[in-house]
Amino acid sequence: MLPPGKIPPEKLKKFVFNHLGARGERVIISSGPGVDAAAIDFGSSVLVASTDPITGAGEGIGFYAVHVNANDVATFGARPKWFLVSLLLPEGADEGLLEEIMREIHGSAERLGVAIVGGHTEVTPGLKKPIVVGTMLGEVEKGKLVTSNGAKAGDSIILTKWAGLEGTSIIASERGEELEKAFGWAFVERAASFIGMISVVEDALTANEIGVHAMHDPTEGGVANGLHEMADAAGLGFRVYGERIPIREETIKICEFYNLNPLALISSGALLMATPQEKAGEVVKALEKKGINASVIGEFVKEPGVRVIVENGEERPLERPESDELWKVV
Template identity: 70%
Template structure:
């Protein structure tokens, strides 16, 4: 198999039919396009998500907190409790562990999240550290937003733009090379994309107004996120390439390394499904809070139609087999 997420057909074959007991009070189980679970506790719902950080070495603690917080927030839940497993290579020193934990501590404090447990070890065979986070949050039952809630005709809203996380990672990991080509100021701006990686505010605003579903496009970028969101709801989609914001730094880095910006890891963006009457209200509220957002397309009833229109040409948007990031880092 290729690096990155296991392909959807293999998940169906090898993973989703081995999920143990059905479980009491489980409101949504694991499936394609489902990044968290929701467990009912009376009027309150516990939302939980887990994700590893494997494609970056720098800022790994930062990524672990925010990527997992994002998944919880897409269910309309406030992230509150964090567990973390830190696996270190044999040549790691204490300074690396201190750096990772300081990043986790400071970013959890910013989100008002408590670190409540985890595990730390030196693991033979690793070439670089791996951090696996688990975020827990809670929401009122009536405020819960499910991953599979998109409906035919819903507008697809995208906040910020494509390749946010990928741009920051590549700028950090390939800093010297990129500075020679584009200059220090360009690379500094690209690395600063890291500051935009959280979608907690985006998601809580949209859920309050009335989103049907939300999804943060991580591995595989915007293209994979659209497929995952459509798969969860058994829908198709039609999007317009020219409506998808791609920052200049992202575009130039992708051109330099011959990468597809729509298939580059995009934590920091949020895809929102909402009825068209609510979509403009959501966009207005997001922009009022300093978050750019735009309608990039709509969901279709026919699940076989996964379309993108570029330069007035309509074609199928293929699901990426792997993230473009793996070609570079």
């Protein structure tokens, strides 16, 4: 039986990646381990396309759908421009729910300068919550295209913002009453407000102007899974340092309350990037100049089997999460 969340990489290789239809002549990058978007040659520019569902959120599901998909496109150095959305509503849903989700999608897309160009809506038997499946299209100059599999041994690993942002926001929204009793109303409000930091479009485009080898937004499975996915895609290993990984106090307390691992908690809003060591400081300064928190948390290494975290001076394997920690509480 498959666990909730993303299908494990070994299952993807066996059942998915060998069933991808005809090979397109203009496809520069297509689906693969750790690759969240496709890139298609359009002459002087490249079309970047990505698709993702939003399944674990209740409130703000339309907001998440736009930004999560925009993030995947931005990690290729492309500016998101066009969005298609399939909206599946549970039986018994009313028109108010439909309008609320579409208002969220419209407002989020408008703020990013993205046009909604197509999609599908229906009431789907058997659903307990709405599901929104988005497809984002973006465009980048051919010379500015960045790939998620481009990391090189010796590259510094930079993480923007904080680990577990999206998961913290979702849990605070879904389990607010319970958390309010434990930590108070103001705490829950702060944690829920992390949804406002979910976009990494500015992070990615800012870093790409200076120079990066690869970028990847850590969604399901959090920072831990994101590191494994980047390493998988590039055939590398990594070494990261626990004390350098930024985590908000609200995330730490919520994870302690529910016995969750913050490094395996869905982390949209953070951005992982592989940067040449000599440019890492410049990238961090450029991001901080725009008010974006950024930290060098480790480096990629040439040995694929070395995937470790250093804590309290001791090195141990950083395990790949079997599923996201979010599923334990929502």
